[in-house]
Amino acid sequence: MKALLKTLSEAYGPSGAEDQVREVVRAEVRKLADYVTVDPLGNLIAVVKQQSKTGKKIMLAAHMDEIGFAVTHVDAAGFARVLPSGGVNPLASVGQRVRFANGRLGVVGLDARRDDLGKPPTLSEMFIDLGASSRAANPVQVGDVAGFWRPLEDLGGRLIGKSLDDRVGVAILIETLRALKRTPHEVAFVFTVQEEIGLRGAGVAAFGLDADLGLALDVTRTGDTPNGPKMETALGAGPAIKVRDARMLTDPRIKELLLARAREAKIPTQLEVLEGGTTDAAAMQLARGGLPVGCVSVPARYIHTPSEMVDYGDVQQCVALLLAVLHKPIEL
Numbered sequence: 001m002k003a004l005l006k007t008l009s010e011a012y013g014p015s016g017a018e019d020q021v022r023e024v025v026r027a028e029v030r031k032l033a034d035y036v037t038v039d040p041l042g043n044l045i046a047v048v049k050q051q052s053k054t055g056k057k058i059m060l061a062a063h064m065d066e067i068g069f070a071v072t073h074v075d076a077a078g079f080a081r082v083l084p085s086g087g088v089n090p091l092a093s094v095g096q097r098v099r100f101a102n103g104r105l106g107v108v109g110l111d112a113r114r115d116d117l118g119k120p121p122t123l124s125e126m127f128i129d130l131g132a133s134s135r136a137a138n139p140v141q142v143g144d145v146a147g148f149w150r151p152l153e154d155l156g157g158r159l160i161g162k163s164l165d166d167r168v169g170v171a172i173l174i175e176t177l178r179a180l181k182r183t184p185h186e187v188a189f190v191f192t193v194q195e196e197i198g199l200r201g202a203g204v205a206a207f208g209l210d211a212d213l214g215l216a217l218d219v220t221r222t223g224d225t226p227n228g229p230k231m232e233t234a235l236g237a238g239p240a241i242k243v244r245d246a247r248m249l250t251d252p253r254i255k256e257l258l259l260a261r262a263r264e265a266k267i268p269t270q271l272e273v274l275e276g277g278t279t280d281a282a283a284m285q286l287a288r289g290g291l292p293v294g295c296v297s298v299p300a301r302y303i304h305t306p307s308e309m310v311d312y313g314d315v316q317q318c319v320a321l322l323l324a325v326l327h328k329p330i331e332l
């Protein structure tokens with residue numbers, strides 16, 4: 001699974017430009033699912049057909065897109081000015097390497113002349129230097145989007161990479177589909193687009209699927225770093241079962257289902273309350289007439305930086321938990 005995580009993490013895929021990630025996913029799931037479709041927004045949906053009349057229709061979602069930098073203007077000297085695409089943290093951006101869809105690399109620079117050097121920088125004071133010496137020589141256009149560029153690093157138990165939010169969720173769904181031997185349910189594995197700019201893909205996918213229940217797989221913050229936020233979640237303590245976040249209250253029945261299946265399968269879990277941020281589950285919950293949803297979160301440090309860190313044991317336990325949920329009938 002580490003090789004898959006490396007391929008997914010290193011793939012280019014800011015919101016709206018998920019093609020390269022989608023092709024990696026398609027190649028992995030093509031032979032595993034009964035059928036695979038791509039909807040008009042670009043969500044890739046791999047379906048395992050219903051195997052028993054008592055089964056439920058379940059939507060599982062993980063987003064393919066990553067945060068990025070959208071070019072608004074290229075100046076005469078060839079520097080590209082950018083807007084944030086999703087929740088870009090300016091503090092984590094200066095000096096970072098970024099990559100465009102065409103593979104061109106650049107570095108994020110900061111205006112040297114700032115009015116107030118005591119203030120944290122903003123993205124409007126930054127630019128991308130692609131090594132071009134003029135506007136004409138600049139290899140990108142207005143509207144092109146760059147994502148962070150970093151190779152995945154394996155520290156043994158822990159992995160560091162860009163876009164582990166949410167390629168780790170994508171990898172978990174693929175591995176769950178690969179390991180799923182039998183299920184009474186119809187399961188739609190949905191690899192969503194445009195999560196980072198407002199949960200757009202998950203909303204239309206949930207409407208289209210009209211499932212009985214849904215789960216999102218995504219990362220969550222942890223409280224286990226020096227002077228970190230007061231949160232119960234920690235790396236290495238197992239999948240986090242979301243109770244609530246800034247835009248979603250987990251359906252209590254789904255929370256109990258996840259906790260019960262984890263207990264039966266002896267999978268460690270932790271409860272998650274996330275004050276800021278949300279996941280695809282928030283959009284799924286409000287699709288059509290409403291959907292019972294929950295979220296299994298992978299604890300992660302340094303989210304929305306080029307060096308997101310997860311624990312490999314947590315990742316494997318998330319796969320085990322999904323399998324424990326899918327293998328048996330579900331009564332809500």
Ligand SMILES: [Zn+2]
Pocket residue numbers: 063165166195218219
């Ligand atoms: Zn995410």
